[in-house]
Amino acid sequence: MRYSKTETYDRKERSQSDKERLRALLNLGLGIFGLSFATGIQGTIYTNFLVEDIGIEAHQLGVLESIREIPGLLTAFILGALLRLAEPFLAGASLILVSLGFGAYYFVRGLPDLIAFSFLWSLGLHCWMPLRSSMILELSEPSSEGKRLGQMNSVGFAAATASMSMVFLASTWLSMSFRSLFLVAASMALLGSLATFMVPGKSQRIEKPRLIIRRKYWLYYGLSLLDGCRRQIFTTFAVLAMVQAFGAPVGHIALLMLFNNIVGFMAASHIGRLVDRIGERSSLLISYGGAIPIFLGYALVPDITILYILYIIDSFLFIFNSIALVTYINDSAPLEDLIPSLAMGQTVNHLAAVTFPIVGGILWSILGYDKTFFMGAFATIILALMALGIPKGRLHKP
Numbered sequence: 001m002r003y004s005k006t007e008t009y010d011r012k013e014r015s016q017s018d019k020e021r022l023r024a025l026l027n028l029g030l031g032i033f034g035l036s037f038a039t040g041i042q043g044t045i046y047t048n049f050l051v052e053d054i055g056i057e058a059h060q061l062g063v064l065e066s067i068r069e070i071p072g073l074l075t076a077f078i079l080g081a082l083l084r085l086a087e088p089f090l091a092g093a094s095l096i097l098v099s100l101g102f103g104a105y106y107f108v109r110g111l112p113d114l115i116a117f118s119f120l121w122s123l124g125l126h127c128w129m130p131l132r133s134s135m136i137l138e139l140s141e142p143s144s145e146g147k148r149l150g151q152m153n154s155v156g157f158a159a160a161t162a163s164m165s166m167v168f169l170a171s172t173w174l175s176m177s178f179r180s181l182f183l184v185a186a187s188m189a190l191l192g193s194l195a196t197f198m199v200p201g202k203s204q205r206i207e208k209p210r211l212i213i214r215r216k217y218w219l220y221y222g223l224s225l226l227d228g229c230r231r232q233i234f235t236t237f238a239v240l241a242m243v244q245a246f247g248a249p250v251g252h253i254a255l256l257m258l259f260n261n262i263v264g265f266m267a268a269s270h271i272g273r274l275v276d277r278i279g280e281r282s283s284l285l286i287s288y289g290g291a292i293p294i295f296l297g298y299a300l301v302p303d304i305t306i307l308y309i310l311y312i313i314d315s316f317l318f319i320f321n322s323i324a325l326v327t328y329i330n331d332s333a334p335l336e337d338l339i340p341s342l343a344m345g346q347t348v349n350h351l352a353a354v355t356f357p358i359v360g361g362i363l364w365s366i367l368g369y370d371k372t373f374f375m376g377a378f379a380t381i382i383l384a385l386m387a388l389g390i391p392k393g394r395l396h397k398p
Helices: 005-054 058-068 070-082 087-107 111-138 145-172 178-197 215-245 250-278 280-300 304-332 335-367 369-387
Strands: none
Touching (some): 005 111, 005 178, 058 111, 058 215, 070 111, 111 304, 215 280, 215 304, 250 280
C-alpha cells in the first residue's frame, strides 16, 4: 500500500509525536517511581516510628495529621498563583520539598519538630498530586485516560512494593533505625524530582484561571469532600488500630504493605481500563459500596488477621475512586478548567481531612476506637448515595 507525500509526512509526524509522548511518560513514570518508593518507606514505618520512637498518643496523632493536611487546603491557592510556570517544573520542585521533609525526620526530637517537618513534605506532596494527574491526562491518548492513570498507579505500586521489601529486610536483618530509613526515602524523592524535571516543559498554551469554583462541578466537590473523610479516617486510624490496639509489629505492617502493593501493582492498570469501559458512576459505587462493610469490620471484628485482609481489600477498592474521580472531572471540565478544578477538589477534600482526624482521635480517646470506624462507615454511605448522581457510562469531554 502506497501513501502520498502528505500522508507519509502525517504518519511521520504522528510517529514522532508518539515517541515524544512515550518519552515524556517514561520520565514522569520515573518521577512517580521515586516518590512512591519514598512514600512507601514512610507509610510503612510512620506509625511504628510515632508510637515506638516518639511515644505519640491517639489524640496527638489526630492533631498532627490535621496540621499535616493543612497544605491540602491551600493547594488551589498555591497552584493558582504559580500556574504560569511549566507543570513539570512545579512538580519537580514539589518533590524537592518532599525530600527535605522526609530527610528532616532524622532530627526529630518531639511533637513540635514532627509537626514542622510533616508540614514541609506534605506541602510538596499536595502540590504534586494535581500536577501529576494533569500531566498524565495531558499525555494520554483520547479515551485512554483511565488506562494511563492505571498504568502510572501500577508504577507507583511497583515502587512501593520494592520499598516495602527493603523496609522488611532492613528492619528484620539489618536492624536499620527508622531515622536512617527516612534518609533513604528522602534520597528517592530527590531522584524522582530530577526525573520529573526532564519531562518536556511547556509554558501554558492557554490562559488558565487561577482559582475557580463553579456550580456545575458541585458533585465533584461534594465527592471530593467526603472522600477526604473516608480516606483520612482509614489511613490515619486503621494502621494505628492494628499497632496500638492489637500490637502489630513493624515487620508485620511491612509485610501487609508489601502484599497490598503487589495486589495494587497487578490490578491498577486493569482497573483503569475498567473505568474507561464502565464509567465513573459504576466505578465509584464499587469502591464506596465495598468500603462500608470494611469500616464496620474494623469497628466490630477483634481478629487482626481479618483486619489485615480488610485493609488490603480497601486499598484495592480505593484504586477505583482514585482513577474515577480524576476522569470524571477531566470529562466534565474543559482544558482551561482542569488544573484549577483538580486543585480545588483537593482543597475541599482536605476540609474533611483536616477536621476528621481530630474528631476521630477524640472519639477514639473518649468512646473507643470502634466509634471512629462507625463514623467512616456513615460517611461512605453518603458517598455511595452521591455517586448515584453521576450519569451512567463513560462521560465525554466538553
